[in-house]
Amino acid sequence: MDDPYVAELVALLGEVTGEEPAWLAAIGAHTRLDADLLLESVELIALDALVRARHGDGADLTRYVAGLSIDELVELTVGDLARHIAAHSLAAPSGAPPR
Structure with missing residues (x-):
């Protein structure tokens, strides 16, 4: 996963949902929160x-x-959330160098 904000969101989704790593591995920027997840x-x-x-x-x-x-x-994606976070964040995503 190239986008550290997407990667962080996937990890956080795992925390929130308790889903297995295989489920999380299928999530990407284009994954829709409603229809797909x-x-x-x-x-x-x-x-x-x-x-x-x-x-x-x-x-x-x-x-x-x-x-x-x-x-x-209905069309909201993980990538949409990642862009929102990137635009409004006070911190770098987990695992990324500070901005």
């Missing part, structure tokens, strides 16, 4: 808490998702 709202909230603890309140995923239309929400 069937991510539940409670899991998104847990993911948001982990992201905000690491990247600061500016990377607030729940606020970002709340501002999306239903069509945008």
